Amino acid sequence: xxxxxxxxxxxxxxxxxxxxxxxxxxxxxxxxxxxxxxxxxxxxxxxxxxxxxxxxxxxxxxxxxxxxxxxxxxxxxxxxxxxxxxxxxxxxxxxxxxxxxxxxxxxxxxxxxxxxxxxxxxxxxxxxxxxxxxxxxxxxxxxxxxxxxxxxxxxxxxxxxxxxxxxxxxxxxxxxxxxxxxxxxxxxxxxxxxxxxxxxxxxxxxxxxxxxxxxxxxxxxxxxxxxxxxxxxxxxxxxxxxxxxx
Amino acid sequence: xxxxxxxxxxxxxxxxxxxxxxxxxxxxxxxxxxxxxxxxxxxxxxxxxxxxxxxxxxxxxxxxxxxxxxxxxxxxxxxxxxxxxxxxxxxxxxxxxxxxxxxxxxxxxxxxxxxxxxxxxxxxxxxxxxxxxxxxxxxxxxxxxxxxxxxxxxxxxxxxxxxxxxxxxxxxxxxxxxxxxxxxxxxxxxxxxxxxxxxxxxxxxxxxxxxxxxxxxxxxxxxxxxxxxxxxxxxxxxxxxxxxxx
Numbered sequence: 501x502x503x504x505x506x507x508x509x510x511x512x513x514x515x516x517x518x519x520x521x522x523x524x525x526x527x528x529x530x531x532x533x534x535x536x537x538x539x540x541x542x543x544x545x546x547x548x549x550x551x552x553x554x555x556x557x558x559x560x561x562x563x564x565x566x567x568x569x570x571x572x573x574x575x576x577x578x579x580x581x582x583x584x585x586x587x588x589x590x591x592x593x594x595x596x597x598x599x600x601x602x603x604x605x606x607x608x609x610x611x612x613x614x615x616x617x618x619x620x621x622x623x624x625x626x627x628x629x630x631x632x633x634x635x636x637x638x639x640x641x642x643x644x645x646x647x648x649x650x651x652x653x654x655x656x657x658x659x660x661x662x663x664x665x666x667x668x669x670x671x672x673x674x675x676x677x678x679x680x681x682x683x684x685x686x687x688x689x690x691x692x693x694x695x696x697x698x699x700x701x702x703x704x705x706x707x708x709x710x711x712x713x714x715x716x717x718x719x720x721x722x723x724x725x726x727x728x729x730x731x732x733x734x735x736x737x738x739x740x741x742x743x744x745x746x
Numbered sequence: 747x748x749x750x751x752x753x754x755x756x757x758x759x760x761x762x763x764x765x766x767x768x769x770x771x772x773x774x775x776x777x778x779x780x781x782x783x784x785x786x787x788x789x790x791x792x793x794x795x796x797x798x799x800x801x802x803x804x805x806x807x808x809x810x811x812x813x814x815x816x817x818x819x820x821x822x823x824x825x826x827x828x829x830x831x832x833x834x835x836x837x838x839x840x841x842x843x844x845x846x847x848x849x850x851x852x853x854x855x856x857x858x859x860x861x862x863x864x865x866x867x868x869x870x871x872x873x874x875x876x877x878x879x880x881x882x883x884x885x886x887x888x889x890x891x892x893x894x895x896x897x898x899x900x901x902x903x904x905x906x907x908x909x910x911x912x913x914x915x916x917x918x919x920x921x922x923x924x925x926x927x928x929x930x931x932x933x934x935x936x937x938x939x940x941x942x943x944x945x946x947x948x949x950x951x952x953x954x955x956x957x958x959x960x961x962x963x964x965x966x967x968x969x970x971x972x973x974x975x976x977x978x979x980x981x982x983x984x985x986x987x988x989x990x991x992x
Contacts, residue, residue, distance in 0.1 A: 528895070530888040558888060592918050592969055599906065600913025636902075637909045642776040642804060649774070649898055656882075656899055660845065663883045667846025672838050723838055 507609050509658060510536040511651055512574050512581075514626055515617040517543045523554025524648025525615075526565075530558035532655035537565040538574045538612075554648075571614065571626050580608040583622050583630035584615050584650055586643060591624070594632040598654055601634045602661035613654050618647050675725035682727050687714055693734055753855050755904065756782040757897060758820050758827075760872055761863040763789045769800025770894025771861075772811075776804035778901035783811040784820045784858075800894075817860065817872050826854040829868050829876040830861050830896055832889060837870070840878040844900055847880045848907035859900050864893050921971035932973050933960055939980055 511529055516522050516539065526537055539546060546567050552559050559565075568574040575581055582601050596604065605611045614630055616622030627633070636653055638645060645653075670677075678686075691710060700706045717730070757775055762768050762785060772783055785792060792813050798805050805811075814820040821827055828847055842850065851857045860876055862868030873879070882899055884891060891899075916923075924932075937956060946952045968976070 527892075531884045531891055533885040556890065561888070588917060590919055592916065592921075592972065595915045595917060597906075597909075597911050597913050635911075637905060637911045638777045639779040639905075642773075642779075642807070644802065645777050646773075649895075652895055652898065653902055656902075659883060659885075660843075663843075665843050665883045667843050669841045670838070671834060671841060673836055675838075726838065 507606060507611060508534055508536065509605055510538055510574075510578065510610075510612040511655070512538045512540060512571065512612050512614045513542070513647070513651075514540045514571050514574075514614060514622060515543065516615075516647065517618050518647075519544055519548035519550030519552075520554045521618060521647040522548060522565075523551035523556075523559065524646075525651040526551065526555040526558040526562060528648060528652035528655045530562055531652075532659040534655050534658060535562040537562065538568060539565050540568050540571050540574050542567070543617075571629055575612060575614075575629060578610050578612040580604065580610075581612040581614055581630045582632050582634050583627050584613065584654065585627070585633045585635055586621060586638075586645075587635075589624070589627055589633065591627055593627075593630070596632060596634050598634055598636055598657040599660075601632075601654075602657055604632070605658070606661065613651075615647060615650055670721060672723045675723040678722050678724045678727045682724060683714075683718060683722070686727050686730060687717075689731070690734060693738060753852060753857060754780055754782065755851055756784055756820075756824065756856075756858040757901070758784045758786060758817065758858050758860045759788070759893070759897075760786040760817050760820075760860060760868060761789065762861075762893065763864050764893075765790055765794035765796030765798075766800045767864065767893040768794060768811075769797035769802075769805065770892075771897040772797065772801040772804040772808060774894060774898035774901045776808055777898075778905040780901050780904060781808040783808065784814060785811050786814050786817050786820050788813070789863075817875055821858055821860075821875060824856050824858040826850065826856075827858040827860055827876045828878050828880050829873050830859065830900065831873065831879045831881055832867060832884075832891075833881075835870070835873055835879065837873055839873075839876070842878060842880050844880055844882055844903040845906075847878075847900075848903055850878070851904070852907065859897075861893060861896055916967060918969045921969040924968050924970045924973045928970060928973050929960075929964060929968070932976060933963075935977070936980060939984060 511525060511534060513522060513525060522539065522542065529535060529537060542548065546565065566574070582596065582604070588595075613634070614622065614626065616626065634654065636645060636650065687710075690713070694700065700709065722730070757771060757780060759768060759771060768785065768788065775781060775783060788794065792811065812820070828842065828850065834841075859880070860868065860872065862872065880900065882891060882896065933956075936959070940946065946955065963976070
């Protein structure tokens with residue numbers, strides 16, 4: 501994860517009403533490594549104790565939010581700004597998904613993501629200042645997402661766009677994945693014991709059964725330790741059988 | 747957006763403590779079209795008035811959450827379950843990013859996303875019941891995300907995995923994008939008026955300037971209406987000049 505990219509977007513909250521949402525936005529920003537928070541005419545002024553409570557410490561470790569009178573001033577040093585809107589606006593500007601917006605942000609060195617006030621959203625005069633819009637795809641029958649959640653989703657998409665975590669990993673701790681030979685030795689032993697136990701009643705089906713047994717365990721990519729455990733299971737089951745016969 | 751997919755994951759909250767988080771989870775689920783909420787041993791029982799307050803109506807329109815004593819019972823009908831964990835666990839199971847997990851969910855017809863209690867997260871006995879883990883990539887210096895936010899991010903990823911919204915659209919309302927000919931006519935007129943205004947002082951630079959003027963407007967993919975507006979701008983500016991001269 502790269503933490504020092506120059507083009508991290510500013511998060512601009514325009515006329516936010518509830519301190520709780522400012523705090524939730526700050527927390528979400530820190531979760532995903534953004535720190536340039538700008539507030540345009542916050543209803544209850546700044547600082548706001550409810551914001552600090554809701555930020556879970558984020559406002560203590562990030563730079564002090566900048567306060568502006570107008571969106572115009574908040575955007576002064578930005579080259580490219582995208583506004584979040586819940587609904588289609590009658591304005592000819594590109595509309596991005598959150599994912600689709602990220603490559604656009606990476607094209608510029610100073611960018612901003614602009615969020616409107618709770619309930620009403622951004623006014624047309626605010627939208628006119630932005631280069632395009634972002635609409636989060638939601639259930640049309642229950643579309644309303646909260647301001648803090650919108651910031652969270654966009655901040656998450658930002659981190660996703662720079663994060664190098666592989667989509668899937670298999671951490672095996674201290675035990676390496678078993679080698680082909682270790683698995684082969686295990687299956688050879690298992691089949692020998694199954695033979696002794698008359699497991700293969702139909703010689704015609706035997707190749708299929710052997711393949712299926714192998715398949716079910718190999719698919720799990722077992723570790724060396726797990727193969728040792730399965731050896732122990734065979735020993736234990738043989739022992740039970742021997743004891744029962746005795 | 748497809749809303750009736752059979753394999754929508756169940757959201758299972760294990761021993762959730764705060765009703766607010768259950769409500770936020772329900773709201774996030776409805777935002778992204780999930781509705782199978784299961785609660786394992788919620789601390790304050792069920793129903794929970796704080797959950798209902800925080801759900802912004804989601805709990806009124808989704809099916810009643812199912813309540814279970816154990817995760818084992820909550821998972822009974824599921825074929826594949828992924829547990830969210832904030833940190834590496836000492837267990838050999840695949841670890842997915844939220845995005846990476848979605849293709850796995852689509853392979854099965856009944857799946858579950860399992861979330862642990864606030865602060866402590868899932869216990870090892872819970873994790874042992876799940877097929878793999880999901881870890882949201884976060885800022886390692888400020889990694890803690892809230893239970894409701896975790897559900898929001900996973901529900902969002904689920905919708906993203908089935909949503910067909912193009913990454914970028916340019917809605918042009920009632921006005922179609924201008925045709926090549928309309929733009930050509932506009933630029934021809936503009937260049938003629940610029941010629942009359944002695945704009946092109948250096949004939950050697952003229953081809954470059956013409957190209958740059960065209961480039962800056964064509965890059966915006968203007969609509970027919972916008973080209974008409976630009977024609978009006980030329981007329982107006984010529985008029986000003988004529989008036990000034992008069």
